[in-house]
Amino acid sequence: MTDIGKKKATIYDLSMLSGASPSTVSAVLNGSWRKRRIKEATAQLIQKLANEHGYTANLQARGLRSSRSGLVGLLLPVHDNRYFSSMAQSFEAQVRSRGQCPLVVSACRDPEEERKVVETLISYSIDELFIAGATDPDGVHKVCEKAGLKHVNIDLPGTLAPSIISDNHEGARMLTQAIIERAQEDGPLSPDDLYLFGGRNDHASHERIRGFRDVKRALLGADPDVCIQPTGYSPAMTARAFEAFYEGHGKLPRAFFVNSSINLEGLMRFLALHPHETFADIIVGCYDYDPFGSFLPFPVFMIRQDSEAMITKGFAILDADRGPAITHLVRPTLVPPRTALIGPLDALKDIE
Amino acid sequence: MTDIGKKKATIYDLSMLSGASPSTVSAVLNGSWRKRRIKEATAQLIQKLANEHGYTANLQARGLRSSRSGLVGLLLPVHDNRYFSSMAQSFEAQVRSRGQCPLVVSACRDPEEERKVVETLISYSIDELFIAGATDPDGVHKVCEKAGLKHVNIDLPGTLAPSIISDNHEGARMLTQAIIERAQEDGPLSPDDLYLFGGRNDHASHERIRGFRDVKRALLGADPDVCIQPTGYSPAMTARAFEAFYEGHGKLPRAFFVNSSINLEGLMRFLALHPHETFADIIVGCYDYDPFGSFLPFPVFMIRQDSEAMITKGFAILDADRGPAITHLVRPTLVPPRTALIGPLDALKDIE
DNA sequence: AGTCATTGCACCATCGATTGTGCAAAAAAG
DNA sequence: CTTTTTTGCACAATCGATGGTGCAATGACT
Numbered sequence: 219m220t221d222i223g224k225k226k227a228t229i230y231d232l233s234m235l236s237g238a239s240p241s242t243v244s245a246v247l248n249g250s251w252r253k254r255r256i257k258e259a260t261a262q263l264i265q266k267l268a269n270e271h272g273y274t275a276n277l278q279a280r281g282l283r284s285s286r287s288g289l290v291g292l293l294l295p296v297h298d299n300r301y302f303s304s305m306a307q308s309f310e311a312q313v314r315s316r317g318q319c320p321l322v323v324s325a326c327r328d329p330e331e332e333r334k335v336v337e338t339l340i341s342y343s344i345d346e347l348f349i350a351g352a353t354d355p356d357g358v359h360k361v362c363e364k365a366g367l368k369h370v371n372i373d374l375p376g377t378l379a380p381s382i383i384s385d386n387h388e389g390a391r392m393l394t395q396a397i398i399e400r401a402q403e404d405g406p407l408s409p410d411d412l413y414l415f416g417g418r419n420d421h422a423s424h425e426r427i428r429g430f431r432d433v434k435r436a437l438l439g440a441d442p443d444v445c446i447q448p449t450g451y452s453p454a455m456t457a458r459a460f461e462a463f464y465e466g467h468g469k470l471p472r473a474f475f476v477n478s479s480i481n482l483e484g485l486m487r488f489l490a491l492h493p494h495e496t497f498a499d500i501i502v503g504c505y506d507y508d509p510f511g512s513f514l515p516f517p518v519f520m521i522r523q524d525s526e527a528m529i530t531k532g533f534a535i536l537d538a539d540r541g542p543a544i545t546h547l548v549r550p551t552l553v554p555p556r557t558a559l560i561g562p563l564d565a566l567k568d569i570e
Numbered sequence: 571m572t573d574i575g576k577k578k579a580t581i582y583d584l585s586m587l588s589g590a591s592p593s594t595v596s597a598v599l600n601g602s603w604r605k606r607r608i609k610e611a612t613a614q615l616i617q618k619l620a621n622e623h624g625y626t627a628n629l630q631a632r633g634l635r636s637s638r639s640g641l642v643g644l645l646l647p648v649h650d651n652r653y654f655s656s657m658a659q660s661f662e663a664q665v666r667s668r669g670q671c672p673l674v675v676s677a678c679r680d681p682e683e684e685r686k687v688v689e690t691l692i693s694y695s696i697d698e699l700f701i702a703g704a705t706d707p708d709g710v711h712k713v714c715e716k717a718g719l720k721h722v723n724i725d726l727p728g729t730l731a732p733s734i735i736s737d738n739h740e741g742a743r744m745l746t747q748a749i750i751e752r753a754q755e756d757g758p759l760s761p762d763d764l765y766l767f768g769g770r771n772d773h774a775s776h777e778r779i780r781g782f783r784d785v786k787r788a789l790l791g792a793d794p795d796v797c798i799q800p801t802g803y804s805p806a807m808t809a810r811a812f813e814a815f816y817e818g819h820g821k822l823p824r825a826f827f828v829n830s831s832i833n834l835e836g837l838m839r840f841l842a843l844h845p846h847e848t849f850a851d852i853i854v855g856c857y858d859y860d861p862f863g864s865f866l867p868f869p870v871f872m873i874r875q876d877s878e879a880m881i882t883k884g885f886a887i888l889d890a891d892r893g894p895a896i897t898h899l900v901r902p903t904l905v906p907p908r909t910a911l912i913g914p915l916d917a918l919k920d921i922e
Numbered sequence: 923a924g925t926c927a928t929t930g931c932a933c934c935a936t937c938g939a940t941t942g943t944g945c946a947a948a949a950a951a952g
Numbered sequence: 953c954t955t956t957t958t959t960g961c962a963c964a965a966t967c968g969a970t971g972g973t974g975c976a977a978t979g980a981c982t
Contacts, residue, residue: 226692226717228938239962244939254941255960272716277693278639279938281630282967289694296659297674298914303655307648310676319690322649322674324662338671340578341629342641364624365578454916483861486910490865509835510862513842558838562650564806580968591932596969606971607930631968634937 227271235271236264247275277319281343288317289344293335293358294324295351295451299480300508305350305372305525307562312529318345327451329354333361340365346536348372348529353420355379368539370532372525375421375545382531384523385547386422389505390429392552394475396519397503398437401473404499409440415459416477416484418450423477426505430475445471449481456484464488470500479506507553509561517555524548526562579623587623588616599627629671633695640669641696645687645710646676647703647803651832652860657702657724657877659914664881670697679803681706685713692717698888700724700881705772707731720891722884724877727773727897734883736875737899738774741857742781744904746827748871749855750789753825756851761792767811768829768836770802775829778857782827797823801833808836816844822852831858859905861913869907876900878914 229243236243238260245251246264267273281287292309294302306322313320321344325332329352336358339347347369352358355376362369362379375381401407414430417423427446434441447463449455456476464470476482482504489497500516507522527548535541553559581595588595590612597603598616619625633639642665646654658674665672673696677684688710691699699721704710707728714721714731727733753759766782769775779798786793799815801807808828816822828834834856841849852868859874879900887893905911 230938240939241941241963242961244941245961248940250940255958257960260960274689274693276634276695276938277690278630278634278695279967280940282628282634282969283938283940285967287630296915297649297655297662298652298659299655300650300652303649303651303658306655306674307650307676310649319694320675322658323672324659337626338629341626342671343628343630452916453910454912457910480915483910483915486861486865490908490910508862509838510831510860510866513838513866514862515865515867556842558805558809558835558842560806563648563832563835564804582968592968593933593970594931597931597971600970602971607928609930612930628968631937632970634939635968635970637937 226276227268227273228276232264232267232271232273235267236260238264247273248280285343286345287343288319289321289339289342290316290318291321291323291336291339291344291347293332293339293347293349293352294322295327295353296324296480297322301479301506301523301525302350304562305529308526309348309529311562312533316533325352327351327353329357332358336361340367348532349376349379350374352376355381368536370535372528372532373422373523377543379543380535380541381543381545382528382535382548383422383545384521384528384550386425386505387429387432388547389521389523389550389552390426390475391433392550393503393505393519393521394430394433395437396552396554397473397475397501398433400517400519401501404472404501407438407472409434409438410442410445411472412438412441413445413447413463413471413474414477415447415449415474416451416456416481417448419448423448426475426477448477449484451478451480453480453483453487456481457487458484460485460488461491464492464496470497472499473501473503475503475505477505479504479508479511482506482508482511507559509558512553512555512557519555520553520557521550522553522559523550578628579620579625580628581625584616584619584623584625587619588612590616599625600632637695638697639695640671641673641691641694642668642670643688643691643696643699644672644674645684645691645699645701645704646674647679647705648832649674649676653831653858653875653877654702656914657881660878661700661881663914664885668885677704679703679705681709684710688713692719700884701728701731702726704728707733720888722887722893724880724884725774725875729895731895732887732893733895733897734880734887734900735774735897736873736880736902738777738857739781739784740899741873741875741902741904742778742827743785744902745855745857745871745873746782746785747789748904748906749825749827749853750785752869752871753853756824756853759790759824761786761790762794762797763824764790765797765799765815765823765826766829767799767801767826768803768808768833769800771800775800778827778829800829801836803830803832805832805835805839808833809839810836812837812840813843816840816848822849824851825853825855827855827857829857831856831860831863834858834860834863859911861910864905864907864909871907872905872909873902874905874911875902 229240232243233240245254246261290313310320325335350372355371359378371381431441449459503519505521507520581592584595585592597606598613644661662672677687702724707723711730723733801811855871857873859872
């Protein structure tokens with residue numbers, strides 16, 4: 219810290235100061251000095267100088283030379299959502315604990331954007347990439363492949379790279395069963411009392427819909443196609459679907475399964491425009507967990523996907539190198555209404 | 571795309587292929603070729619080759635040489651929260667639209683971690699840094715200063731760099747007034763019917779508390795100190811404070827101001843352990859907006875901070891270069907209960 | 923035809939690290 | 953007191969791009 223304001227110190231500066239050669243300084247500072255048989259005393263001198271001058275390696279130079287940057291990327295559809303932001307949080311912690319630098323970017327569910335963003339990341343020579351919820355995982359895969367970048371899919375599977383996803387079918391079964399049972403406490407439930415809103419033409423949605431229909435048919439005997447309303451992932455579209463149902467029936471379905479918390483935001487938009495009575499006794503299942511969503515003024519069953527476990531498994535797969543393009547399922551958990559789970563925030567120290 | 575699987579093409583490869591020198595190739599590909607008086611035909615040839623081979627510049631090399639990386643950092647306390655994740659979302663969009671690469675990292679409200687993370691970012695030669703909600707903005711400032719890194723504070727002000735923050739005092743006044751008026755609809759409100767929970771020893775909390783007390787004293791005539799319960803920023807601590815109040819009084823305060831959505835999560839934890847009757851008629855104000863928080867089973871007034879405007883202003887200040895260390899206030903908005911605002915997600919295309 | 927300006931590009935040092943190689947000096951072995 | 957081995961380190965090439973400088977070829981002008 220003796221040289222505040224000056225340019226950052228380099229190994230050449232330390233080389234001058236210490237009398238050692240730049241390569242020796244480099245070796246000392248990157249830890250490879252024992253292998254290079256540098257004297258303990260020399261190493262200590264250099265480390266002392268490095269501390270005094272607040273030396274930190276220029277990681278771009280290091281990355282350029284060694285073609286490893288220490289950057290690990292996480293590609294998200296969006297930040298602004300508890301599922302993905304909590305994934306980002308665990309991701310960061312895990313990357314940081316491995317001594318690497320997390321790089322979280324979002325691509326807005328746009329396949330074109332996904333590829334462009336990944337190209338950019340590759341230009342920074344990132345070492346590994348987690349592709350979460352990509353619209354076109356295989357398109358992204360090809361870009362990575364070409365650059366020799368190790369990667370895994372999270373949340374939405376691809377066919378060309380290992381994928382780690384939530385067990386959507388099982389999760390949807392649990393959730394569907396939970397809302398049916400809860401709804402039946404208020405009286406018999408007929409098949410068209412139970413709807414599904416949200417999701418689109420992706421693997422996760424398919425599996426969730428399949429799980430929903432399996433359980434619904436088993437417990438209620440039927441599932442008319444009209445009860446499945448795939449509205450895409452936008453709150454606006456979802457709100458429109460609720461609105462449409464409401465116009466047709468003068469109420470909402472007694473119970474329904476909402477594909478994600480983003481879709482659940484669509485329900486909020488609907489609610490904002492209607493009086494309490496409209497939804498006095500609905501039962502909702504939402505495939506995502508949100509601490510506030512869990513306390514809405516009607517029962518909301520939620521599914522908490524274990525993003526932390528997915529990230530952990532992702533690293534395991536990347537470390538194992540050259541894993542086959544299989545899909546690993548991670549079991550989610552059912553969260554009953556009015557539940558406040560602890561999350562990554564609780565790891566924070568917040569001394570007063 | 572003719573060389574799938576091979577290493578990435580460099581300007582040297584294109585130099586060979588085109589017969590031009592590397593510097594010419596470089597000039598063509600980085601756009602400076604007109605200044606360097608390269609023939610149009612040469613430029614086109616090189617660009618064609620670059621496309622065919624899927625050339626993308628190695629940004630580490632470029633950054634090393636030009637000492638500008640094209641990276642812009644955003645330092646957050648945490649990801650897992652609607653306020654910050656939506657800030658990240660706007661930040662990304664704005665950085666991307668300026669042709670740079672966003673780098674969002676969190677430092678868990680730990681001053682030490684904040685400095686370390688910023689050191690790391692500096693090692694990657696980031697060009698600019700947004701410091702959002704730093705526990706120790708001035709400590710971070712010094713680190714930036716030393717490296718000659720341009721930066722602004724967002725959300726929590728420092729004394730050494732320009733800061734852009736929410737007008738916490740005014741926001742708190744609006745919020746306090748709103749909950750008082752709403753509570754008075756149910757009957758007269760005495761000073762100890764109105765509490766404030768959350769926040770700690772930072773500028774934002776101080777201002778909010780000041781705004782709260784101003785309005786409360788003006789409208790209710792007094793504000794006993796016991797009504798201010800600064801619990802820090804953790805949900806667990808906040809839950810404990812509610813629990814303590816409840817044990818003492820057998821109920822929650824009729825109305826209360828919660829310092830942030832993270833603290834509001836603490837309320838959820840409390841609620842999970844108590845029956846509905848406990849909070850049948852509470853009125854809540856929360857200094858943060860969350861779409862689900864707005865629809866809880868009691869009136870929740872919220873403050874929406876305009877993170878998008880803050881980011882925009884941040885760029886304006888950085889672009890203006892060498893701004894003085896003043897604090898700019900951005901006016902937040904009061905959000906009445908049961909309101910679903912549109913957010914950054916609505917910018918997404920989600921064609922079905 | 924001779925001078926001068928312009929065009930078009932190649933050359934080369936440089937950014938800050940990493941790493942293979944080589945060679946003295948010191949230590950151990952004979 | 954040699955010879956061999958080990959220790960300790962310096963040298964120099966390299967990663968991929970940038971940008972100042974210099975120089976030949978071409979065109980303009982007297």
